[in-house]
Amino acid sequence: MKLWRVISFIPIVFGILFVFNSNSAFSQDVNRISRQKALNSIAQQYELSKQKTLPLSKRLAYVSSFLEVAYLYQQDSLIYNGLMQKTMLLGMMKNYDSAVIYSHKLYDLAAKNQDSFYLGISLIKLGVYHNKNNQLTEAFKYHNEAFKIYKAMKDSVMAGKSLLNMTNIQKSLGDYSGNKTTAIEGVKYLENTDKDLRSLSGLYHGISVANREQKNYEEALKYNEKALNLGIDSVSIKKIGQRYILVFKNTKANILASQGNYKEAVSILTQLESDVVVRKSMREYARVIGNLGYVKWLQNPKNTTSEKLLLQARSIRDSIRDVDGLIASNIHLTKYYLTKNKEKALQYAEAAYQNAKELNSLTSILESLGFIFQLQSDSNEEAKVFHEVYIKLQNINQSNREIYAVTKYENDKLTNENLILKAETAKKERQKVINLLGTLILILVGGLVFYLFRQRHKREKIRDVFNAETRISKRIHDELANDVYNVMTQIQNNQHSHDVLDKLENIYNRTRDISRENNNFDTGTHYSEELGNMLSSYSTNETKIIIKDIDIINWQSITPEKKIITHRIIQELMVNMKKHSHAALVAVSFRQTPKNVEITYADTGIGVDKNEIIFSSGLRNAENRIKIIGGSFIFDSEKGKGFKANICFPN
Numbered sequence: 001m002k003l004w005r006v007i008s009f010i011p012i013v014f015g016i017l018f019v020f021n022s023n024s025a026f027s028q029d030v031n032r033i034s035r036q037k038a039l040n041s042i043a044q045q046y047e048l049s050k051q052k053t054l055p056l057s058k059r060l061a062y063v064s065s066f067l068e069v070a071y072l073y074q075q076d077s078l079i080y081n082g083l084m085q086k087t088m089l090l091g092m093m094k095n096y097d098s099a100v101i102y103s104h105k106l107y108d109l110a111a112k113n114q115d116s117f118y119l120g121i122s123l124i125k126l127g128v129y130h131n132k133n134n135q136l137t138e139a140f141k142y143h144n145e146a147f148k149i150y151k152a153m154k155d156s157v158m159a160g161k162s163l164l165n166m167t168n169i170q171k172s173l174g175d176y177s178g179n180k181t182t183a184i185e186g187v188k189y190l191e192n193t194d195k196d197l198r199s200l201s202g203l204y205h206g207i208s209v210a211n212r213e214q215k216n217y218e219e220a221l222k223y224n225e226k227a228l229n230l231g232i233d234s235v236s237i238k239k240i241g242q243r244y245i246l247v248f249k250n251t252k253a254n255i256l257a258s259q260g261n262y263k264e265a266v267s268i269l270t271q272l273e274s275d276v277v278v279r280k281s282m283r284e285y286a287r288v289i290g291n292l293g294y295v296k297w298l299q300n301p302k303n304t305t306s307e308k309l310l311l312q313a314r315s316i317r318d319s320i321r322d323v324d325g326l327i328a329s330n331i332h333l334t335k336y337y338l339t340k341n342k343e344k345a346l347q348y349a350e351a352a353y354q355n356a357k358e359l360n361s362l363t364s365i366l367e368s369l370g371f372i373f374q375l376q377s378d379s380n381e382e383a384k385v386f387h388e389v390y391i392k393l394q395n396i397n398q399s400n401r402e403i404y405a406v407t408k409y410e411n412d413k414l415t416n417e418n419l420i421l422k423a424e425t426a427k428k429e430r431q432k433v434i435n436l437l438g439t440l441i442l443i444l445v446g447g448l449v450f451y452l453f454r455q456r457h458k459r460e461k462i463r464d465v466f467n468a469e470t471r472i473s474k475r476i477h478d479e480l481a482n483d484v485y486n487v488m489t490q491i492q493n494n495q496h497s498h499d500v501l502d503k504l505e506n507i508y509n510r511t512r513d514i515s516r517e518n519n520n521f522d523t524g525t526h527y528s529e530e531l532g533n534m535l536s537s538y539s540t541n542e543t544k545i546i547i548k549d550i551d552i553i554n555w556q557s558i559t560p561e562k563k564i565i566t567h568r569i570i571q572e573l574m575v576n577m578k579k580h581s582h583a584a585l586v587a588v589s590f591r592q593t594p595k596n597v598e599i600t601y602a603d604t605g606i607g608v609d610k611n612e613i614i615f616s617s618g619l620r621n622a623e624n625r626i627k628i629i630g631g632s633f634i635f636d637s638e639k640g641k642g643f644k645a646n647i648c649f650p651n
Contacts, residue, residue: 174363262299581605
């Protein structure tokens with residue numbers, strides 16, 4: 001009986017298992033069908049997010065819903081598409097902070113999957129949106145990382161495009177030397193292919209603009225022609241974009257105007273003004289008529305159309321909130337009114353400064369401030385001069401009254417004898433004046449000779465120090481460094497301790513650094529170039545160097561001794577920055593007044609306590625050097641607030 005019960009129970013168990021398995025399979029089928037339906041439904045949402053006829057807010061809502069389902073079912077391919085679309089829409093809405101957040105999500109997913117393609121795209125997006133947010137250092141960093149990835153992938157087109165993004169950032173920072181170097185590197189990746197003519201033309205254009213800013217007008221025209229010549233037919237023009245071709249023509253007009261060829265520049269701009277494509281874009285039209293008004297003013301300051309064109313361009317740019325264009329318009333109007341109406345000139349200079357602050361454009365801030373200081377200084381100086389002239393006129397008038405009173409009295413009261421006596425007395429007085437004047441001239445000549453001998457002695461002393469430094473550095477390089485290197489080689493061959501080798505190599509590198517820092521340099525016609533190259537040599541991926549207005553200094557009029565001391569002091573600041581500051585950005589600007597040369601150094605490094613500055617031997621040496629040529633060296637710093645220094649010496 002028990003056996004029958006057990007046997008009869010077995011079919012029931014199998015039946016239950018069969019039903020359970022059937023239900024499980026059915027459940028899986030249902031889930032699979034449900035999942036497929038969900039994925040099919042969100043495909044429509046993704047397509048709707050791409051419809052340009054819909055408002056951006058609706059398109060963003062569609063792609064956000066699409067992403068929710070893609071994340072729910074962990075479909076990486078869909079998540080990639082959703083993040084790409086969402087970051088693009090956020091950028092179009094100028095919500096750059098959110099665009100950065102979702103670009104980071106794209107980067108994280110690509111990094112997890114080790115997907116180089118999307119890694120590169122996410123880095124470019126991060127660079128673009130940080131740039132739009134005026135975070136230029138961060139933007140440059142991301143574009144540089146993208147360049148490294150594309151270089152490793154041997155994708156020359158995307159590598160060149162990344163370098164174009166980097167050169168545009170350098171241009172906006174006023175780093176025209178760095179801008180040109182990066183652009184030339186980018187050309188190497190793109191000039192042998194026709195796959196991205198727009199980026200290649202952009203690189204040529206960047207080199208052209210940099211040369212114009214550095215006053216190398218022939219080179220500027222050469223690269224401008226290279227950019228224009230890429231658009232030789234309708235196909236290539238379509239690849240580059242008609243708008244970019246028009247920008248290149250506009251730049252050509254600016255270069256010609258800088259050369260003084262106003263007639264040809266006006267001809268190009270007049271043709272552009274009537275171009276149909278230009279007139280369809282308010283931004284481009286404002287750019288053209290603004291430049292046309294400015295060049296016409298340069299050609300003939302008394303013409304009647306410049307003011308109208310300049311004000312019209314500014315009005316258009318203000319209506320479309322073209323902040324970059326407003327800076328250009330306000331600077332043009334500042335220059336236009338500079339000699340005509342200083343009050344208006346100051347008004348437009350201050351407007352340019354506000355626009356530049358809004359755009360966080362370092363070069364435009366410096367340019368607009370330069371005009372503001374000039375105009376404020378001019379007005380103060382003008383008031384001072386008028387006051388001095390007024391006092392002088394009062395004194396002259398008072399003297400004339402006194403002379404007139406005395407003369408009238410003498411004419412009425414004095415006799416001929418008295419007049420003769422006065423004449424003799426006057427003769428004696430004249431002789432005394434002549435003797436006094438002769439003595440004074442002798443003293444002045446003697447003082448001048450003494451001063452010249454003293455200056456000559458100072459120059460000889462400076463040159464002796466310079467020659468001694470050069471000899472020491474040569475000896476360190478030729479003797480000490482090479483001897484250390486020989487010892488390193490011998491130790492390596494005998495397989496001695498690696499610690500000793502490392503220490504010797506450290507000593508060797510330090511001696512080579514000392515040699516480089518004290519090396520000889522040209523104090524003649526190429527001094528400006530050598531000084532700029534020395535500053536640029538400290539530029540790295542982590543540290544960007546901005547050099548402003550080095551070429552406006554009349555270096556030919558400055559003595560070699562002053563050039564030597566200037567070079568050494570600036571080099572000391574750069575070495576100090578490299579060793580201690582860890583700055584991401586360094587700005588060195590030059591300014592020449594009728595009496596002095598002023599050099600301003602500022603970095604964004606970690607700074608240092610003022611007490612530590614006082615005891616710094618390098619900065620103390622710099623201060624002692626500048627005193628030799630009658631200059632001053634003022635520095636300021638706080639921990640966490642960077643380092644600033646001002647160098648000033650007589651012309």
